Amino acid sequence: MVGSALSAEWRGLIKSAGQELFWRRGELLLREGETADRVLLLQQGLVKVTAVSATGFTSLLALRGPGELLGELSSLDGGPRFATATAMGEVAGVAVPAPRFTALMETHGGLALAVLRSVAVRLRESDVGRADLGALPTVARTALVLARLSRSYGTPVPDAADGVARRLTINQQELAGAVGASRESVVRVLRVLTEHRLIAVSRGQVVVSDPALLARWPGAEP
Structure with a gap:
């Protein structure tokens, strides 16, 4: 399990509040620029997160796997999605409407802290990665x-x-x-x-x- 994956306790809580969905290879889970109406918890498979620059170059921002969240930041701040998430094979996940996800974090302080830690890990890995590779x-x-x-x-x-x-x-x-x-x-x-x-x-x-x-x-x- 990667560092930004949630614990079994919080995965279970999120799963109980959402709907299980499935995607085939190449299908979009989230699209760049769309309204952030839901948060996804990945259960199976691998997803690539990409963004297109003004010049048309597509950058692979990250890969995400089981136990990790997608779309939580945009759902929290209400802004449009900044990246596209695409299934790299057979993918299963749980979709939770954004308002319900926010309510879960308001009710369960431990979940909110876990999500914050997950975001912090991703930001740290991203910053260190760019510094190393530059x-x-x-x-x-x-x-x-x-x-x-x-x-x-x-x-x-x-x-x-x-x-x-x-x-x-x-x-x-x-x-x-x-x-x-x-x-x-x-x-x-x-x-x-x-x-x-x-x-x-x-x-x-x-x-x-x-x-x-x-x-x-x-x-x-x-």
Whole structure:
């Protein structure tokens, strides 16, 4: 479970107040710019959070998995959604109307504190991530992003001899958005990392042989 996931107690409370929904790969859970009318608690699957800049470049802001919330900030401040959330596979979650979610936090101070902590973790990770990656060359940024995402959201590879390999569902364009580089540059880096047997690339997936080792790729370790 990642650092911004809620505890079982608070997940149960939110689930009891909402409606279970399902999405197929490619379907939108939330859309950038729309009115924030609900909060989603993810139960199964992986979701990508993206935003489009004024120049048309799509950035991958984050991945979210089971136990994490989507849309809570916009629902609390009443502003439009600042990002789009898209299912990366079969996804299950619970939708809670924004007013009901706010009422839950007003009634349960522990839940409000847990949500605040979740937001704080995300902001800290985002700030640290940008600071770490800002001055690195593309090859190092790509290695570090892959290492971090695979550790947080990758799934174990059953036939891996050492048990540390992780399979990450992400395509080349999404990875380029997370790295902040062109798709062509990232593709070249993936070839280099593949040649060194640090990763294996297939359609829509990257297998990271050893996330810790990849994070220590020359120049990648902050």
